[in-house]
Every structure is written in structure tokens, then in C-alpha cells.
Amino acid sequence: MEHLELFFKSIFVDNMVFAYFLGMCSYLAVSKKVSTAVGLGAAVIFVLTVTVPLNWLLDQYILQEGALTWLGAEYADYDLSFLSFILFIATIATMVQLVEIVVEKFSPSLYNSLGIFLPLIAVNCAILGGSLFMQSREIETFGLALNYGFSSGIGWFLAILAIAAIREKIRYSNVPAPLRGLGITFIITGLMAIGFMSFGGMLTGGSEEKPSLDSDPESLGTQVEEKIESTETPEVSTLLTKN
């Protein structure tokens, strides 16, 4: 149940592209054709599935406060979390290189379809973002970390697939000249993000408490929602008293 909830939440509610704008650069640059978008999307799923659990292990056994206890009692109060950026990015860069070599060796056809995208991925913010969110949300088990990496990859894949399909079609539409290309893509992505916001209620199921969203102080979206509630309720109440 926990797994299923995280799975759907990462794909739809906390979608990498639409809720946090991660990986926007490659999202905008490689979404002109569906076929290339599928290639990059698959590569992102793959790399996220590998790196998030790996970085979870690093975080649990090296970086966190007290994570070094397994080395001996005298290391118990070390806190290396300031090193996480550099270690995470090193893992990602190494993994991408490694994956590239392995894929090239064992599956040349997959390499040909993913090949050019793999090096790009090392600097895709969605990958590092996946690891950093994994750390800041304190995901508990290895299985959940694996699940989180995989499902946020799928979310990213869905987003780039959808925008690529729309951009292929929009070529035949009469877009105002200054908006052509980048401008309209931004606006479409914005509209798609509004659409994806409707998934926000999916996991709460209309129940009184919102366990998954409220327990996540990092997520800017919910902070903002709370802010809206807090600014709107007084207005509504004053309106009601006026009428």
C-alpha cells in the first residue's frame, strides 16, 4: 500500500516536470520529436532507477548524522551531510558513464537508441533532484527509494512524451509569430501543469487528514496551498458576514 501510494504520488502529484520544473532544459530541448523524446525519457527512467537507490545507500551509511556508526562507536557523531551534493553528483556522473559502457557492450541496439542521450543525463536536474528529494523527504527503506526513482522517472517520461506529441501537432497551427517555438511550449507546459494539479486530490481521497502532503514541509506546492487557504478564508468569512 505504501509502495502503491508513493508510486502514484511520484508520477502524478509530485511530477518532476509539472510540480518542480526539474529537467526542464532537456525537456524543452529534446521534445521536438516523439521518437527522440521516448529515447531520452527511457534513459531518464533507467538512470533514476539506478542512482536514487544507490544514493540512498550512500546517504544511510555514510552521509547522515550518525550514519558512520557501523565503523565503530567513535564515528557515531559524525555528520557528513554537507558532502551530499558532491557525492551525489559524483555517483551520478560515474553511474552514467558506467551504464553507458555496459549498455554499449551488451546491447548495441539499445545503445544506439539511448547512446547520445546518456551523457546529457549527467547534468539533467531531474536526476540530481530525484536524489536530493529522496534525501530531504527521508524515504525510509531501500525498496521505497527504488520505487521512488523508478516512478519519478516514469512521471518525467510521461511529461516529455506528452509535450513532444503536442509540439508535433502544433506545427500545423497558426501560432502568433513571437510565441512560436519556445514561448508556446512554455505556455502549453503551464496548462499541462494546471491539468496535473487536479491529481493533487487523488491520494487524500477527500478524507479529513492529508497524511502524505502535510508531512512534507519541503514541498513548495503545499506551502503555497496553505497560504492560499489562509489568505482566502478570512475574505470568504467577511463576505459571508456582509451578506
Place this chain on the structure above:
Amino acid sequence: MGLLSKKDSKLIMDPLADNNPITIQVLGICSALAITAQLKPSIVMAVSVLFVMGVGNVVISLMRNIIPSKIRIIVQLIVVATLVIIVDQVLKAFAYSLSKELSVFIGLIITNCIIMGRFEAFALGNKPWRSFLDGIGNAAGYGVILIIVGFFRELLGSGTLFGFQVLGNPVTKTGLYAIGYENNGFMVLPPMALIVVGIIIWVQRSKNKELIEEN
């Protein structure tokens, strides 16, 4: 501009307008948009990127002759990561609540494509002073967009700037609210960042027709 030659000042001025990293080069959008719901985090982000970009470009430019080209990406990543750790630790020490608010997005400066892009395209082939100017220019171009987006989203979304209620108080109905103005709560939600940037691009390209894309 006694200090800067014409060529040097072009390095700074170009990215501010006609070669803006966000609206023209399409770089560095990743870590930028999510934090623009308010003006203050936007400015902090802009300053952080300015620091990382300026220092990073100089460091890479100083090392440009000794970096083997095969491992340059890793070297660049490590330089950025080190600078970002400095920024992150400084923020945690002096502005803890702000650093909580920016959460992972400070870390994501590492993978900000502007930085890697400028390292690759400029710092690896130019002298430190020029690289520094280029870094500052590009980071400023990035910051300008962030600040514009942050300004409009905070002003229209919550009627405040830096947290001050510039349009009057929505609860007691003073200022603009007295004549029936309402905050557009939608502006503070993530999707509007994209649409605001889309509109900035629209305005910029209708002013400068040369920037219009084919399709």
C-alpha cells in the same frame, strides 16, 4: 565604462537582453522556476547563481590548460559542487528559514545548465577576466528573469512584495482591496511560473523580431 573596453562590456550586456540565458539560450530553467513564487527567494537564488557563476568561470578559466578534455565534465561538476556547498552552508548559517524554503533548489544549481554551458562554451577557451565578466553577465541575465517573474507572481498572487502588503490589506479591505481588487491566488501555484516566462518571451520577441523562431 573606463574600466571595461567595449568588447568587455558587451560580454555583460548581451546576456541581459538579446542573448538572455533563459529566454533565448533556454538554459537553466530547471532550478529556477519553482522558487519564484515570491521575490525574496528569487533574489537569493539570483545572487547565489551570480556567485557560483562568477567564481566558477574564473576557476575553470584558470585551469583551462591543465584539464584533460576527457574528464572535463567531472572536473566542472566538482568545481560547481564545491561552490554550491559553500553557498548552501552560508545560507544555512545566516538565513536558515530561507534555506529551508529553497530546499533542494540550491543543490540543483549544480546541474543548472547555464553554469555547465558557460564553462563549456566560454571559460574553457578564454582568459580569467573575460570569463569572469561572461559569468557575471549570464548570471545577471538569469537573475533578471527570476526577479521579474518573482515580482509579478508575488505582487499579483499575494499582493505583497518582500512580504510587505503593498496593495493594502485584503482582510480589512484597505488600499486597492477597498475598490474590489482581489488577489489572484493562481499566480502563486507552480504552473503560472511557466506561463509568466512564456509571456516574457512573447513580449521580448515581439519587440525584437529577429529572435522569432521558425516554428
